[in-house]
Amino acid sequence: MQTILVLGAGLSSGSLIQYFLDQSDRGWKIRVGDINPELARQRIKDHPAGEAFHFDVFNHEQRSLEIRSADIVVSLLPARMHYLVAEACVELGKNMVTASYLSPAIKALDESARKKGVVLMNECGVDPGIDHMSAMQMIDKIKAEGGCLKAFESSTGGLVAPGFENNPWQYKFTWNPRNVVLAGGEGARFLHNGKFKYIPHHKVFRRIEIIEVPELGAFEVYGNRDSLTYRETYGLHNLDTMFRGTIRRPGFCEAWDIFVQLGATDNTYVMEDTENMTHREFINSFMKYRTDIPVETKLALYLGVDEESAMMDRLRWLGIFENTRIGISGLTPARILQKILEEKWKLDPGDKDMIVMQHQFDFILKDQHFKRYSTMVFIGKDSKQTAMSMTVGLPLAMVAKQILTGQFNEPGVQLPIIPAIYDPVLEELKEYGIYFVEEESLIS
Amino acid sequence: MQTILVLGAGLSSGSLIQYFLDQSDRGWKIRVGDINPELARQRIKDHPAGEAFHFDVFNHEQRSLEIRSADIVVSLLPARMHYLVAEACVELGKNMVTASYLSPAIKALDESARKKGVVLMNECGVDPGIDHMSAMQMIDKIKAEGGCLKAFESSTGGLVAPGFENNPWQYKFTWNPRNVVLAGGEGARFLHNGKFKYIPHHKVFRRIEIIEVPELGAFEVYGNRDSLTYRETYGLHNLDTMFRGTIRRPGFCEAWDIFVQLGATDNTYVMEDTENMTHREFINSFMKYRTDIPVETKLALYLGVDEESAMMDRLRWLGIFENTRIGISGLTPARILQKILEEKWKLDPGDKDMIVMQHQFDFILKDQHFKRYSTMVFIGKDSKQTAMSMTVGLPLAMVAKQILTGQFNEPGVQLPIIPAIYDPVLEELKEYGIYFVEEESLIS
Numbered sequence: 001m002q003t004i005l006v007l008g009a010g011l012s013s014g015s016l017i018q019y020f021l022d023q024s025d026r027g028w029k030i031r032v033g034d035i036n037p038e039l040a041r042q043r044i045k046d047h048p049a050g051e052a053f054h055f056d057v058f059n060h061e062q063r064s065l066e067i068r069s070a071d072i073v074v075s076l077l078p079a080r081m082h083y084l085v086a087e088a089c090v091e092l093g094k095n096m097v098t099a100s101y102l103s104p105a106i107k108a109l110d111e112s113a114r115k116k117g118v119v120l121m122n123e124c125g126v127d128p129g130i131d132h133m134s135a136m137q138m139i140d141k142i143k144a145e146g147g148c149l150k151a152f153e154s155s156t157g158g159l160v161a162p163g164f165e166n167n168p169w170q171y172k173f174t175w176n177p178r179n180v181v182l183a184g185g186e187g188a189r190f191l192h193n194g195k196f197k198y199i200p201h202h203k204v205f206r207r208i209e210i211i212e213v214p215e216l217g218a219f220e221v222y223g224n225r226d227s228l229t230y231r232e233t234y235g236l237h238n239l240d241t242m243f244r245g246t247i248r249r250p251g252f253c254e255a256w257d258i259f260v261q262l263g264a265t266d267n268t269y270v271m272e273d274t275e276n277m278t279h280r281e282f283i284n285s286f287m288k289y290r291t292d293i294p295v296e297t298k299l300a301l302y303l304g305v306d307e308e309s310a311m312m313d314r315l316r317w318l319g320i321f322e323n324t325r326i327g328i329s330g331l332t333p334a335r336i337l338q339k340i341l342e343e344k345w346k347l348d349p350g351d352k353d354m355i356v357m358q359h360q361f362d363f364i365l366k367d368q369h370f371k372r373y374s375t376m377v378f379i380g381k382d383s384k385q386t387a388m389s390m391t392v393g394l395p396l397a398m399v400a401k402q403i404l405t406g407q408f409n410e411p412g413v414q415l416p417i418i419p420a421i422y423d424p425v426l427e428e429l430k431e432y433g434i435y436f437v438e439e440e441s442l443i444s
Numbered sequence: 445m446q447t448i449l450v451l452g453a454g455l456s457s458g459s460l461i462q463y464f465l466d467q468s469d470r471g472w473k474i475r476v477g478d479i480n481p482e483l484a485r486q487r488i489k490d491h492p493a494g495e496a497f498h499f500d501v502f503n504h505e506q507r508s509l510e511i512r513s514a515d516i517v518v519s520l521l522p523a524r525m526h527y528l529v530a531e532a533c534v535e536l537g538k539n540m541v542t543a544s545y546l547s548p549a550i551k552a553l554d555e556s557a558r559k560k561g562v563v564l565m566n567e568c569g570v571d572p573g574i575d576h577m578s579a580m581q582m583i584d585k586i587k588a589e590g591g592c593l594k595a596f597e598s599s600t601g602g603l604v605a606p607g608f609e610n611n612p613w614q615y616k617f618t619w620n621p622r623n624v625v626l627a628g629g630e631g632a633r634f635l636h637n638g639k640f641k642y643i644p645h646h647k648v649f650r651r652i653e654i655i656e657v658p659e660l661g662a663f664e665v666y667g668n669r670d671s672l673t674y675r676e677t678y679g680l681h682n683l684d685t686m687f688r689g690t691i692r693r694p695g696f697c698e699a700w701d702i703f704v705q706l707g708a709t710d711n712t713y714v715m716e717d718t719e720n721m722t723h724r725e726f727i728n729s730f731m732k733y734r735t736d737i738p739v740e741t742k743l744a745l746y747l748g749v750d751e752e753s754a755m756m757d758r759l760r761w762l763g764i765f766e767n768t769r770i771g772i773s774g775l776t777p778a779r780i781l782q783k784i785l786e787e788k789w790k791l792d793p794g795d796k797d798m799i800v801m802q803h804q805f806d807f808i809l810k811d812q813h814f815k816r817y818s819t820m821v822f823i824g825k826d827s828k829q830t831a832m833s834m835t836v837g838l839p840l841a842m843v844a845k846q847i848l849t850g851q852f853n854e855p856g857v858q859l860p861i862i863p864a865i866y867d868p869v870l871e872e873l874k875e876y877g878i879y880f881v882e883e884e885s886l887i888s
Contacts, residue, residue, distance in 0.1 A: 200707030
C-alpha cells in the first residue's frame with residue numbers, strides 16, 4: 001500500500017486525481033487535502049481509494065503529520081507555498097512533484113535533498129512540463145542523428161477550441177485570469193541570430209511573430225519572459241536563436257496592447273474610489289483631462305489607432321466604454337481589468353478549450369540546414385476534463401508514478417528533461433490523445 | 445556645549461556642515477562620521493569645532509555609542525539606512541533630522557518617539573523640503589485670507605544654470621545620476637479637474653506640461669510619482685487638481701522617452717556579456733534583428749521619429765550609436781545607460797547648477813478665481829557650493845538648529861509643514877539668496 005498525498009484540489013487537480021484513482025488497484029491510497037475540503041470531496045467522488053480532508057499548509061503540525069505518512073507528495077498549491085512543503089519533504093525523506101516553475105528557494109534545497117535521497121521534481125505540467133519533455137526528446141534525437149542545433153523556438157497557448165471562438169478576441173479564460181492580465185509584465189528576453197534581444201513590457205505585444213499550425217491556420221506569438229535561462233536548462237550553448245512565446249489568435253495582441261499602453265495592466269498600486277468608478281471612468285483615468293470629445297475618440301487619438309478598426313471593436317465588445325459600476329473598493333488597475341474581462345471571457349457551458357504547442361528546431365546535418373516543426377494540438381473533452389486540466393495533471397501524475405514505482409529515483413532538485421522521465425511520460429500521454437506531429441523541411 | 449552628529453559626508457553635506465561650523469560659537473561641536481573618514485575630514489577642514497571620524501552604520505556598538513553622546517543626529521546616509529539610526533535615536537532619546545522621504549518603517553516609530561519625547565524630522569532638504577515649507581506657507585496664507593484652494597501644482601528641477609547649458613539636452617547631472625535614470629519608473633498619479641489620472645512609466649515623458657519661469661523662459665514638466673498622497677500631508681481635501689512634477693528644459697522629455705520606449709531604463713535584470721557590448725549594440729539589443737539598415741534608421745522607424753530630428757541629434761550627441769565598449773560585466777540596462785550618460789552629462793569645471801521650483805495655486809476668494817505663482821530660482825555659487833548642496837543642506841541645518849535651540853520640540857515623526865518650522869527656516873534661507881517670487885492674476 002502506497003499513499004499519494006495531493007495538496008490542493010483546485011482547477012488542475014481533476015485529471016490528476018482521476019488518473020490516480022483509476023490506477024488505485026496498484027495499491028494506492030489517494031489523500032486529497034485542500035483548505036476547502038468540499039472541493040477535495042468533489043474530486044474523490046466517494047471512490048474507495050480516495051480520502052478528502054481539510055488541509056492548511058500553514059499549520060506546521062498538520063503539514064508534518066500528513067507528509068510523514070505519505071509515500072509521495074504532489075503539490076498543486078499556489079506556487080509560493082511549495083517551499084513549505086518541499087522543506088518538510090526533505091526533512092521527512094519524502095519525494096515531491098509539482099507543476100510549477102522551480103523557485104530559487106527550492107533550488108537551494110538540492111544538496112540536502114540529495115543527502116536525504118529525496119526527489120524534488122518540478123515543472124511537470126504542460127508549460128512548464130510537456131514543453132520541456134517534448135523539446136528535450138527532440139533535441140536529444142537531433143543530437144543522436146548527428147545534427148547540430150542552431151535555433152530553437154517554442155510557443156504554447158491555452159485557447160478556446162475551434163467552433164467556440166465566438167467573440168471578437170477569439171479568446172476566453174481557460175486558466176488563471178490573473179496570469180493572463182499580468183502576462184508580459186516582465187518583458188521578454190531572448191536570443192535571435194546570435195544577438196541578445198530585450199523587449200520591455202510596453203513593447204511585448206507589438207513585437208509579435210506569426211506561426212502556422214496545421215489545420216488550424218495562423219496564430220500570433222508574443223515573447224515569454226526570460227528565454228535565455230533555457231540554454232542552461234537544456235544544455236544548449238551554441239545556439240544562435242532561443243525564443244519562447246505565448247500563442248494567441250491573430251488580432252489579440254494589438255488589441256491587448258491598448259491596455260498595456262494605457263497602464264491598465266499595472267498591479268503595483270491601488271486606484272482611488274474604485275467602488276464608484278465605472279468601466280468608462282477606468283479607461284478615462286489613464287488619459288488626459290479633456291471633455292470636448294468622447295472617451296472612445298480620445299483613446300483612438302491618444303494611441304494612434306483608427307476609431308473604426310477591429311481593434312476598437314474588440315475593446316467595445318468588452319464593455320470597457322460602458323457606465324457599468326465596478327462596485328469593489330481598493331482594486332489595482334490589473335484587478336479591475338481582470339474583473340471586466342472575467343464577465344466577458346468566461347467559458348459558456350459546452351465550450352471546449354485547447355492547448356496548442358509548437359517547437360521549431362533549426363539544425364545543420366551533413367552541411368545541410370533543416371527545419372523541423374513539432375506541434376501538439378489538444379482539445380478538451382468537456383468542461384471538467386479540459387485540455388488545460390488534462391495536460392497539466394496527467395504528465396504530473398505520470399511523473400509521480402515513475403517515482404512511486406521506483407522507475408525514477410535520482411535524488412535532488414529535478415526537471416523532466418532526462419530520457420528516463422520524458423520517454424515513458426510522452427509515450428503514455430499518447431494514450432490520452434496528447435501527442436506531437438512532426439514536419440521537416442530542407443532549408444538550404 | 446551641544447554635539448551635532450552628522451552621519452554621511454557625501455554630496456549634500458558641504459553646505460550643511462559649513463553652516464554648523466560657521467555658527468559653532470553657539471557652543472556646538474560638530475562630529476562628522478563617514479565610512480570614508482577622509483571625506484569627512486575634507487568637510488571639516490581643520491575647523492576647531494569639527495571632528496571627522498570613521499563611521500559604519502552597520503556597527504551596532506559604534507552606532508549606539510555615537511548617538512548616545514550626541515544632542516542631535518543629522519542623517520545624510522543613503523535613505524535605506526535611516527531606519528537603523530532612527531531606531532537608535534528613539535531608544536536613546538535623541539532627536540534626528542533627515543532630508544529623505546519619510547519611509548513606512550520610520551513612520552511606524554511615531555508612537556515610541558512620542559513616548560520618549562524624541563523628534564524624528566523628515567523631508568527637510570529641497571524636494572522634499574523647501575517645497576513643503578514654501579507650499580504650506582502659501583496654503584496657510586491663502587486660507588488666512590479667506591481663500592478656498594482649488595488647484596495646487598508644484599514642480600522642481602535640478603538643472604544647469606543659464607550659460608552652462610551647452611549641450612543639446614541643456615542638461616547635466618547635478619545630483620545622483622541613478623535617480624535621474626530611474627525617474628518616472630513608478631509612473632505618475634495625480635488629480636486633474638476633479639478626475640484621478642494615472643500615467644504608466646512608458647507615457648510619463650509624453651504627457652508633459654509647459655511652464656514659464658520669469659526671466660528663464662519655458663520649461664517642460666513631467667509627472668512625479670504619487671501626487672495624491674500630498675492631499676493628506678498638506679491637509680487639502682477639497683482640491684480639484686493636485687500635481688507634482690519634475691522640471692527640464694524643452695526637448696529633454698521627448699528625447700529621454702526614446703530610452704524609456706526602448707526599455708533602456710529597466711533596472712530589473714542583468715544583460716548578457718555587458719563587458720564586451722558596445723554602446724551601439726546596447727541600443728540595438730532593444731530592437732528587432734535586422735541587418736539591412738543602420739541602427740539609427742532602425743531606431744527612427746521603430747519609434748516613429750524623424751531620423752533628422754533634434755531628438756535624434758540629442759541621442760547621437762550622447763554617443764549611443766558609437767562602437768565604444770561598455771567594459772563592465774553584469775550591468776542592468778539602467779546602469780549601462782547611466783554609465784554612458786555620466787561621461788557626457790558631467791559638469792565641467794566652472795559650471796554652475798540651478799534649482800528651479802514653481803508652485804501654482806488656484807483659489808476662490810470672494811467669488812473670484814485667482815491664480816498665484818510662487819517661483820524660486822537659485823543658482824549655485826561654485827562647484828562646491830552648488831545650488832543642490834545649499835538648498836538641501838541649509839534648510840536641513842536650519843531645522844536642526846530650531847530643534848537644538850528648543851524653538852521646536854514637538855515629539856514624534858514630523859514633516860516641515862507647520863509654521864513653527866517653515867516660517868523661521870524660509871526667513872533665514874533668504875539670507876542665502878534662496879527665496880520665492882510671487883505673481884498673482886485674476887482669472888475670472
